[in-house]
Amino acid sequence: MKRRFCALILSAIGLLAGPQTVFAAELDDTAIGSISQNCASIKLRLKNIQKTDSKNRVQLGSYYEMINTNLMLNLNLRLVKNSLANAELSEQQTSFASERERFKTEYTNYQRELDELIDIDCRTEPKDFYSQLEKTRTHRAKVSQIISNMTAILNEHRDSVVKLRGEL
Amino acid sequence: MPDTDSVPKTPKGGRNLIILGCGAILISLITTGISLWVYRQNDIYLDRSRPGFISEGETNDEESIEKFSEDGEIDTSVLDQYLSEFDYVKGKIDGYSSAFSGSALSDDSLSILHEETEPLSPEYAP
Numbered sequence: 001m002k003r004r005f006c007a008l009i010l011s012a013i014g015l016l017a018g019p020q021t022v023f024a025a026e027l028d029d030t031a032i033g034s035i036s037q038n039c040a041s042i043k044l045r046l047k048n049i050q051k052t053d054s055k056n057r058v059q060l061g062s063y064y065e066m067i068n069t070n071l072m073l074n075l076n077l078r079l080v081k082n083s084l085a086n087a088e089l090s091e092q093q094t095s096f097a098s099e100r101e102r103f104k105t106e107y108t109n110y111q112r113e114l115d116e117l118i119d120i121d122c123r124t125e126p127k128d129f130y131s132q133l134e135k136t137r138t139h140r141a142k143v144s145q146i147i148s149n150m151t152a153i154l155n156e157h158r159d160s161v162v163k164l165r166g167e168l
Numbered sequence: 169m170p171d172t173d174s175v176p177k178t179p180k181g182g183r184n185l186i187i188l189g190c191g192a193i194l195i196s197l198i199t200t201g202i203s204l205w206v207y208r209q210n211d212i213y214l215d216r217s218r219p220g221f222i223s224e225g226e227t228n229d230e231e232s233i234e235k236f237s238e239d240g241e242i243d244t245s246v247l248d249q250y251l252s253e254f255d256y257v258k259g260k261i262d263g264y265s266s267a268f269s270g271s272a273l274s275d276d277s278l279s280i281l282h283e284e285t286e287p288l289s290p291e292y293a294p
Contacts, residue, residue: 034281056267077238144268
């Protein structure tokens, strides 16, 4: 019992310390030098990414809203009114709406990290900058994952509608 | 001997008005400072990419679809119409599938060089 407890504690410490150890080992002098040297161009690139991301978020957000409210929700309501309520389609609409909320939250988190990254003076603090860059990448990956989840739900939804059409 | 009584005095009302103006500016500066401090200290963050925060010219809201009515019958032609509208919007969404890909923040993309030729984080390699 004691051994198991110790193993659990050790693995938790390993999980917490792991990423930092990897980071410290991986950021070499060449990288530190290139961050300091190319700081201005890196910042410019990040600001361009930030601008493009904002536009993409607005467009994606409006398409998500359109497909959820104007199409998926209304189809379910129409099916209910015709006594053809479909649990699969309802579930897909609920999952999509919930992922949409996650998309908003995660995008905001990502933007906050990106803002913090841009605020760091990479010329004088390259290590902090790189550490923050890694954090920003993690949040960006989360946003990307949510977009993939939503696309998967939409694909399922389409298949379900085609199936329903065949049953009519 | 100068006649001090002839020097025009600032009317009391005028002086109070100046005090009031200065006080109002001071209070607004203090409250703005506190608000900014709270904003920076806490986890409050505005999603500036929401439609209201981005200029009109930067968005492209021309595309819109006809709202699928929640009333009416359900038959194959109705579902065909639904699928056609659904595919249109889905196509638009698919166009953004790589919008938040890792490559934009990769070391290569940001010109961060390393001693080894292999990229630091393979998942962010272009």
